[in-house]
Amino acid sequence: MDNLFLFTSQYPEKRGDGSFVKNEIEDLAKNFKKIYIAKLHWNKDIERYKLPDNVEVVFEGFASRKEIVTKGFFNFSSIVPFFLLLKNDFFRIKKIKHIKIFFIAFLIGRGLASSSKIKNILKSNSSKDMVLYFFWGTGMSYILPWIKTHKHKVVTKLHGGDLYVEVLGYIPFRKFILNRVNTIITISDSGKNYLYNYLKKLQIKNKKIATIKLGTFDRGVFTNKSENAEQKIIVSCSSIIKVKRIPFLFDILNELANSKKIKWIHFGDGVGMRDLIKSIRKFKNNNLEIELKGYVDNNDVINFYKNNHVDLFINVSTSEGIPVSIMEATSFNIPVLATDAGGTGELVGDSLKTGKLVPVNSSIEKIVKDINTMLFLEYDNYTPREFWMQNHDARLNNIKLIQTLKNNSEKII
Known part of the structure; x- marks a missing residue:
């Protein structure tokens, strides 16, 4: 395979999946002659990552919901797939909101398929020359029922919300898309096990599944101890949305601060930021120092780690892919x-010597007790960097990704 057609959500914009794709693109660019990018969302005001010379954005995405509706309805793509997809999904649509999700996916798929640039690239690159790589199993993948893929190899990566159907209750075009792709990449072993059983349930056979864990690059490690031994530095990094439970995290750290001096630094923004700030102003403990950084570029997070001691990283999500x-x-x-x-x-x-894993339904008291144990009794027992080096070094994981995109070496179910 000489060329790659990469379908993203926001990349190369510095938001959404931008930081994830960024960890792959340099290695991909070294191994493919040409990379075309089509993305789902477009915002002219968002800063972009610099692209390698052989990478080109050929479809900028939709700037608004109005544009999705307009381009989804008013084009010359065949309407026939609509009825086939509706028949396929009829018994999976159980709520009113599922109908809305179905029609949004329908509009996105037809809107994408109306792009002359996308169609011309598919036509001008034979199946031997190019592989289609969908970074997500939703979003851009909705184009698959509406285009002729000319026997190209199709690879999709599934993470969390685009894998576990229970999260949303319904994922449109699921059976069609999973039938069409040749290789499915999961980012965790638990995801692979889930997918294996899910494919059997849908009676989908002969699919190749590769578990390729996400990774990050080695930026060194900050080794100095905190200048303030009495105050412990705790960091979290996520969007402030329901499943991330940042208000719950605030309650945990507020309780912890009844007996310890804590500084909490959170990287990330979201729809819950305003309510979080209100709660902090109303209930914050004097022993709890808080910095809400809001949205920051991933490089800024990395630079913070490179230049500051952190005692603990914490994540209390109810749903994740692999963070x-x-x-x-x-x-x-x-x-x-x-x-x-x-x-x-x-x-x-x-057992991994990276930290403590607690049940999702753990109480505030239970988590506070575990944090105390980690920070004051077992801190020196943990060697998380050693585990990272063996499992999540992006350079090593990207080698496996490129092999998977270029050939069919994975075992068939």
Whole structure:
């Protein structure tokens, strides 16, 4: 395979999947003659990552929902797939909101398929010359029912929300898309096990599944101890949305601060930021110092780790794929406390010497007790960087990704 057609959500914009794709693109560019990028969302005001010379964005995405509706309805793509997809999904649509999700996917797929640039690239590159790589199993993947892929090899990567159907209750075009792709990449062993059983349930056979864990690059490690031995530095990094439970994390650290001096630094923004700030102003303990950094570029997070001692990284999500934020923390030898959501258990645990894994439904009191144990009794027991070096070095994982994209070496179910 000489060329790659990469379908993303936001990359190369510095938001969304931008930081994830960035960890792959340099190595991909070295191994493919030409890389075309089509992305789903477009915002002219967002800063972009610099692209390698042989990488070109050929479809900028939709700037608004209105544009999705307009381009989805008013084009000359065949309407026939609509009825086939509706028949396929009819018994999976169980709520009113699922109908809305179905029609949004329908509009996105037809809108993407109307792009002359996308169609011309598919036509001008034979199946032997180019592989189609969908970074997500939703979003851009909705184009698959509407285009002729000319027998190209199709690879999709599944993470969390685009893998575990229970998260949303319904994922549109699921059976069609999984039938069409040749190779499915999961980012965790738990994801692979889930997918294996899910494919059997859908009676989909002869699919290749590769588990290729996400990774981060080695930026060294900050080794100095904190200048303030009395105050412990705890960091979290995520969007402030429901499943991330940042208000719950605030309650945990507020309780912890009843007996210890804590500084909490959170990287990330989201729809819950305003309510979080209100709670902090109303209930914050005087022993708890808080810095809400809001949205920052991933490089800024990395630079913070490179120049500051951190005692603990914490994640209390109810749903995850396999968190890159935890990988980044462990690469700097920062112990982690995290809830057992998605593939997090493949990153965190006493047996891995990376930190403590707690049940998702753990109480505030239970988590506070575990944090105290980690910080004051077992801190020197953890060697998270050693685990990261063996499992989540992006350079090593990218080699496997490129092999998977270029050939069919994975075992067939």
